[in-house]
Amino acid sequence: MNIGHAAEASGLPAKTIRYYEEIGLVRPSRAANGYRDFGEGEISRLSFLAQARSLGFTLEECRRLLELYSDEGRASREVRTLAQGHLEAVRERIAELGRLAQTLEALIDRCPGDDSPHCAILDELTGDARR
Amino acid sequence: MNIGHAAEASGLPAKTIRYYEEIGLVRPSRAANGYRDFGEGEISRLSFLAQARSLGFTLEECRRLLELYSDEGRASREVRTLAQGHLEAVRERIAELGRLAQTLEALIDRCPGDDSPHCAILDELTGDARR
């Protein structure tokens, strides 16, 4: 299976697959003509990566997840802990963005949004927010 | 005012200030010895940038905000629109991360997290989620 088909099968762009090979996440064999040749196992890894990435795991987390995936003797605790950590990071990010959104909302509310130059948003940015 | 003091005054690292100069967000003059020399105006711009960045505006948005800031004839509508767009982007990101968190939570709940190798998270990633 060459890279084009692997891309179609896994849902990842060919460019991304080459990149994943470069950083050692997949190791396709090579055909006589130099083309990459993806077997079942490699396709599985690629699909796995596509899924894990879509859940927001970093590539390093993906690397660890792949290790656990191919380790029959893994403890599910390890997977869970990894996922928990990621979830925690996502939640923190959400909280951070939530505070941001609130601040922005408040500022937008106080900006007239008309032809006049006065604007609470600029006031905040310049530190003229008092008054 | 040299870059070290400008950094202290604005709250931005000196490296960042140099970078901002490189991309044309600030234009400090130079002293005879080649050192950057920041006047009041430049310090204001740096503080403005620090604030705007902390509200999550991209550097391109910051550039536009600085333009509006120094345009006495601006219409506050323009600032508001820019901020609205940014807020919208933040909200979308929050929604996206919220969906992510929910999915992760559900998966984590279904993973025993013990010594056994079976794990709903890995099942999801491999596409074995049915059953």
Add this chain to the structure above:
DNA sequence: ATGGTCCTTCCAGCCGCTGGAAGGTCAAGC
């Protein structure tokens, strides 16, 4: 033989910095 579609490698760029190397400048203390 020709054309079109694949594949290969390599290099560069996105964003917003950040680190480090190599060297110039300045102020204080001996």
Add this chain to the structure above:
DNA sequence: GCTTGACCTTCCAGCGGCTGGAAGGACCAT
């Protein structure tokens, strides 16, 4: 006057995770 140390300068490289493009080889159908 000389050294030390803290500043400053430029330049280059790297982070994550790709993405685009150029230049050239391979394959397949006509």
